Amino acid sequence: MNILELEIHNIRGIPYLLLKPDSRNLVIWGLNGSGKSAVVDAIDFLLTGNISRLIGEGTGEISLRKHGPHIDHKAEEATVRAKIKLQSIKEPIEIKRCIDIPTEIEIDCEGKYKEYVEFILWNAKKGQHALTRREILKYIHAEPRSRAERIQDILNISDIEDIRRALVTVRNKAVDEHSISQSSVGTAEGAINATVGQKTYSEVAVEEFVNKNRVILGGKPISEIKAENIQKGLRKPADFTSIKGINANLVEKDIENIKSALSNENIDEVAKNDKALREIVANIRADPESYKTFSRLKLAEMGIKLIDESGSCPLCDNDWKPGELAGYLQDKIRKGKEFAESSKAVSQFSSAISGQINNIIASVKTLVTTAEKMGMEKEKSVLQSWIEEQEELLGLLSSPLEKYPNDKYSADSVRIMVAPKGIGKTLAHISEVIKEKVPEATPELNAWDALTRLGENLKALEKAKGNFEESALYLKRANSLHDNFISSRDRILGKLYDDIRDRFVELYRQLHKDDEGEFKATIKPVGAGLDLEVDFFRRGNHPPHALHSEGHQDSMGICLYLALAEKLNKGLINLIILDDVVMSIDIEHRRQMCNMLAKSFPDRQFIITTHDRTWANQLKSEGIVRSKELVEFHNWSIEGGPQVNYGVILWDQIVESLDKNDVPTAAGQLRRGLECFFSEVCDSLEAFVRYNSSHRWELGDWCTAAIRKYRELIKKAKDAANSWDDHDTIEKLNEREKISSAIFAKSQAEQWSVNANVHYNNWTNFVREDFVPVVEVFKDMCSLFVCEGCGSMLRVTSANHERVNVCCRCGKESWNLTKNEGNKK
Amino acid sequence: MEKKNNVSKPIPDQIVEEALGIIQEQKIFDKETIEGLEELWRSGDLRRAERIIRVIKPKPET
Numbered sequence: 001m002n003i004l005e006l007e008i009h010n011i012r013g014i015p016y017l018l019l020k021p022d023s024r025n026l027v028i029w030g031l032n033g034s035g036k037s038a039v040v041d042a043i044d045f046l047l048t049g050n051i052s053r054l055i056g057e058g059t060g061e062i063s064l065r066k067h068g069p070h071i072d073h074k075a076e077e078a079t080v081r082a083k084i085k086l087q088s089i090k091e092p093i094e095i096k097r098c099i100d101i102p103t104e105i106e107i108d109c110e111g112k113y114k115e116y117v118e119f120i121l122w123n124a125k126k127g128q129h130a131l132t133r134r135e136i137l138k139y140i141h142a143e144p145r146s147r148a149e150r151i152q153d154i155l156n157i158s159d160i161e162d163i164r165r166a167l168v169t170v171r172n173k174a175v176d177e178h179s180i181s182q183s184s185v186g187t188a189e190g191a192i193n194a195t196v197g198q199k200t201y202s203e204v205a206v207e208e209f210v211n212k213n214r215v216i217l218g219g220k221p222i223s224e225i226k227a228e229n230i231q232k233g234l235r236k237p238a239d240f241t242s243i244k245g246i247n248a249n250l251v252e253k254d255i256e257n258i259k260s261a262l263s264n265e266n267i268d269e270v271a272k273n274d275k276a277l278r279e280i281v282a283n284i285r286a287d288p289e290s291y292k293t294f295s296r297l298k299l300a301e302m303g304i305k306l307i308d309e310s311g312s313c314p315l316c317d318n319d320w321k322p323g324e325l326a327g328y329l330q331d332k333i334r335k336g337k338e339f340a341e342s343s344k345a346v347s348q349f350s351s352a353i354s355g356q357i358n359n360i361i362a363s364v365k366t367l368v369t370t371a372e373k374m375g376m377e378k379e380k381s382v383l384q385s386w387i388e389e390q391e392e393l394l395g396l397l398s399s400p401l402e403k404y405p406n407d408k409y410s411a412d413s414v415r416i417m418v419a420p421k422g423i424g425k426t427l428a429h430i431s432e433v434i435k436e437k438v439p440e441a442t443p444e445l446n447a448w449d450a451l452t453r454l455g456e457n458l459k460a461l462e463k464a465k466g467n468f469e470e471s472a473l474y475l476k477r478a479n480s481l482h483d484n485f486i487s488s489r490d491r492i493l494g495k496l497y498d499d500i501r502d503r504f505v506e507l508y509r510q511l512h513k514d515d516e517g518e519f520k521a522t523i524k525p526v527g528a529g530l531d532l533e534v535d536f537f538r539r540g541n542h543p544p545h546a547l548h549s550e551g552h553q554d555s556m557g558i559c560l561y562l563a564l565a566e567k568l569n570k571g572l573i574n575l576i577i578l579d580d581v582v583m584s585i586d587i588e589h590r591r592q593m594c595n596m597l598a599k600s601f602p603d604r605q606f607i608i609t610t611h612d613r614t615w616a617n618q619l620k621s622e623g624i625v626r627s628k629e630l631v632e633f634h635n636w637s638i639e640g641g642p643q644v645n646y647g648v649i650l651w652d653q654i655v656e657s658l659d660k661n662d663v664p665t666a667a668g669q670l671r672r673g674l675e676c677f678f679s680e681v682c683d684s685l686e687a688f689v690r691y692n693s694s695h696r697w698e699l700g701d702w703c704t705a706a707i708r709k710y711r712e713l714i715k716k717a718k719d720a721a722n723s724w725d726d727h728d729t730i731e732k733l734n735e736r737e738k739i740s741s742a743i744f745a746k747s748q749a750e751q752w753s754v755n756a757n758v759h760y761n762n763w764t765n766f767v768r769e770d771f772v773p774v775v776e777v778f779k780d781m782c783s784l785f786v787c788e789g790c791g792s793m794l795r796v797t798s799a800n801h802e803r804v805n806v807c808c809r810c811g812k813e814s815w816n817l818t819k820n821e822g823n824k825k
Numbered sequence: 826m827e828k829k830n831n832v833s834k835p836i837p838d839q840i841v842e843e844a845l846g847i848i849q850e851q852k853i854f855d856k857e858t859i860e861g862l863e864e865l866w867r868s869g870d871l872r873r874a875e876r877i878i879r880v881i882k883p884k885p886e887t
Contacts, residue, residue, distance in 0.1 A: 157835075157837055159837040159872065160837050160840060163837070163841070163871050166871065166872045166873060167874075169874035170877045170878055170881070173874070174878075470882070470885060473883045474881060474882045476853045477854060477858070477881040480848055480851060480853060481844070481862075481877070481881065484848050485840065485844040487844075488839075488840045488841075488843040488844040488847070489840050489844075491843075492839050492840050492843065493836070493840075496836060
C-alpha cells in the first residue's frame with residue numbers, strides 16, 4: 001500500500017492540508033511545533049482508527065475524541081482521506097475516516113476488491129508502519145520482556161503469546177482436574193474399605209466380602225464384582241426392624257472403622273508420613289532450578305546423544321570445548337534424576353496420608369446421614385466440620401509440590417485434624433443412641449444392607465475411575481498441545497529472529513562501515529523476553545544502551561525497526577513513517593542512512609519528518625526525495641495550521657495569488673520559495689553565507705551569496721577554458737555571464753542591502769503590476785542555477801580537496817574548473 | 826485473492842499449522858478433535874482456554 005494523496009481536515013494542529021506524494025517518498029521538515037507530527041498522527045488515525053501518541057503511559061486524561069480533532073473543531077469535522085495504491089489493483093482506492101466514528105473506515109472501491117482492501121487495512125490497523133524516537137527507545141532501552149512484546153506486536157505475532165497463555169491455562173486446568181479425579185478414586189476406594197472393613201483397597205478382599213454376604217442370603221458366589229452384579233439373583237429379606245432405613249450393624253461398623261483408623265498407631269503413621277513429606281517438599285522448594293532441570297530431563301537425555309566429536313552444541317551451534325557440553329548435560333541429567341526420585345517419594349507419602357483420610361471420611365459421611373435421620377444436629381455439625389477440614393487437606397495433598405503444607409497446617413494441626421479432640425465422645429454418643437433406638441437387624445438384612453452400600457460404593461468407584469481415565473487423556477492432550485506449540489514456536493521464531501538479526505547487522509554495518517564494519521549482534525528469546533546484545537568494538541557483547549553512544553543507539557533502533565519492517569506483510573503495506581528519528585545521529589552517518597534507504601529499500605514509500613534542515617536537504621541531494629516531495633512546514637498558527645512550502649517554487653500558485661490580486665500571499669510564496677531554493681544553491685555550489693549564531697538566514701543572505709559564488713565559478717571556468725584554449729566554452733560562458741548579469745541586475749538583489757525600496761521586505765506593499773516583473777525576473781534567475789535538460793541543480797564537484805567541476809546530474813552542464821598547468825597563459 | 830497467496834504466511838499461522846500437523850500423528854487425538862482445533866484457530870478462538878478445553882476434553886461416555 002502506498003499513499004498517492006492525503007487530505008487532512010481538522011486533525012490535531014492542522015485545519016486543512018493536502019499532500020500529494022504520488023506513491024513517492026515524502027519529507028516534511030520544519031522547526032519544532034510546526035505541525036509535522038500532526039501529519040503522522042493523521043496517517044496513524046486513518047490506518048488504525050487511533051492516534052498512538054494519545055494512548056499509553058501518561059495519557060490518562062487524553063482522549064481521541066477530545067484531543068484528536070483540531071482545538072477549534074468537533075469530532076465530526078475531523079477527517080482524514082487518502083487516495084492509496086495497492087500493489088495488485090490498478091485503480092487508486094479512496095479511504096476516509098472520521099474521529100466521530102473512529103472504528104469505521106469508508107472504502108471507495110469496486111466490490112470485487114473490497115475483501116482484499118479490508119484485509120490490508122486489517123493488517124495496517126496494527127500500526128506497525130510508524131517509527132518515532134520514542135519507539136526506538138522501546139527497542140533499545142527496553143527490558144527483554146517489553147522488547148519482546150513490542151517486537152512481537154510489530155511482527156504481528158503477539159497472537160502467539162496469547163495462545164501460549166491459553167494453552168498454559170488449559171494445561172494447568174487439566175493437571176488440577178487430573179489430581180481431583182485421582183483423589184476421587186482414592187475417596188471411592190476409601191468408602192469401599194470402610195464398608196468391607198479393610199485398611200487398604202484390595203479387589204480380592206471385596207470379592208470375599210461380596211460372596212460371604214451372598215452366602216448368608218442364599219446366593220451363589222460370583223467372580224465378576226460390579227455394582228450391578230453383587231445383588232444379582234438375591235431377594236431382599238423382609239425388614240421389620242430398621243428405623244428410617246438405618247442399619248444399626250452398619251453404623252456400628254462405621255464407628256469401629258473410624259476408631260480403628262484413629263488408633264495411636266495409625267495416627268503416628270500419619271504424623272510420620274507428614275513429617276517426611278514436609279522435609280522433601282522443603283528441599284525441593286529450596287532448589288527451584290531442580291524442577292526446571294527435571295522438566296528438561298528428556299531434552300538433556302536426547303541432547304547428550306546428539307553431541308558429535310567436536311563437542312559443539314547441536315541445537316545452537318555454539319562452540320564448547322570437547323567433553324565440556326557432555327559434562328554439563330550429564331550434571332543436568334543427574335540433577336533431573338535426583339528430582340525424579342524426590343518427586344516419587346512426595347507422591348508416595350502424600351498418597352499414604354490421603355488413603356488414611358479417605359478411609360475415615362467415607363465412614364464419617366455415612367454417620368452424618370445417620371445423625372441427620374436421628375435428629376442429632378450437634379453431632380451432625382461436628383462431623384460435617386471434620387469432613388470439610390479433611391477434604392481441604394486432601395485438596396492440598398492432591399498437588400503437594402504446589403500446595404502442601406500451607407500456613408494453616410502445622411505438623412501438630414494435621415495430626416489433630418485427622419483425629420480431632422473429643423471426636424471419640426461424639427462417636428460414643430451416636431453409638432449409644434443407635435443401640436437404644438434402632439433394633440438389631442437379622443443377619444440376612446445386615447448382609448443385604450452391606451451389599452447395597454457396597455453397590456453404591458462400587459458405582460462411585462466406577463464413575464471415579466471413568467473420570468480419571470478421561471482426565472488422563474485430557475491431560476495428555478493438553479500437554480501435547482502445549483509442548484508441540486512451544487517447540488514449533490521456538491523453532492519458527494528462532495529462525496525468524498536469526499533472519500532479523502542478520503539483516504539488522506547488515507543494515508547497521510552499512511551505516512557504520514567506517515567505525516563498526518565488523519559489528520555483530522545476538523537476538524535470542526529468553527523465557528517470555530527477548531535479549532538483544534551487540535558487539536562493542538570487538539570487546540564482546542553488551543546490551544545496546546550499555547556502551548554505545550546515543551547516536552549509535554538511534555542507528556540501531558532504526559536498523560532493527562527496518563529489519564523488522566521487512567518481515568511485515570511484505571508487499572501489502574510498503575509505507576514506512578520515520579518521525580524525527582535521526583536526532584542523535586551525526587551528519588556523516590545520516591548520509592550513510594540516505595544511501596541505506598535508497599539501496600536497501602527501493603520499493604518502500606518513506607514519509608520522513610524532521611526538524612533538521614540539513615538532513616532534509618541530504619535526503620534530497622542523495623535522491624531519497626525530489627524537490628517536489630520535500631515540503632517545509634513553517635509559521636504554524638492555531639487558526640491556519642502550518643504554512644507549507646513545497647520545496648520547489650510553485651510558480652503556478654504565485655500566479656494564482658496574483659490573479660486574485662493577492663500580492664501579500666504571492667510575495668510570501670515567492671520569498672519562502674526563493675529562500676528554500678537559494679539555500680540549496682548555496683549548499684550545492686558551496687557558497688559562503690555570512691555566519692550568524694542564531695543559525696537563521698534570510699533570502700538576502702542566501703541569494704547574494706549564491707550570486708557571488710555563481711559569478712566566481714563562471715570566472716574560474718573561463719580561466720580554465722582559456723588555459724586549455726577551449727574557445728567554444730569561453731564563448732558559451734561569456735554568453736551565460738552576459739545573460740546572468742542582466743538578470744541579476746534586473747532583480748536588484750545585490751542592492752537589497754543599500755536600497756530599502758527594492759528590498760524583498762517591501763514586496764508585500766507592491767501593487768500587482770509592480771510585482772509581476774519581480775516574479776518573472778526571479779523565475780529567470782532560478783533557471784540559471786538549474787540544468788535545462790535534467791532539471792537538477794548545478795553542483796560543484798571536488799577531487800583531492802580541489803573543486804574540479806560544476807555540473808548537473810545528466811552532464812549537459814559541465815564547467816571544468818581545472819586549469820592546464822602546462823599552459824602559462 | 827491471488828495476491829494474498831504471494832504474501833508469506835503470517836508467523837502465528839506457520840506455528841499453529843506445524844504444531845497441529847505434529848499432533849495429528851498422535852493417537853491421543855481423534856479426527857474430530859483436530860478439526861475442532863483447526864476451527865478454533867480459523868475463528869481466532871485458539872487464544873481462549875475455555876474453548877480449547879471444550880474441544881480437547883474427552884466427552885463422558887453415556
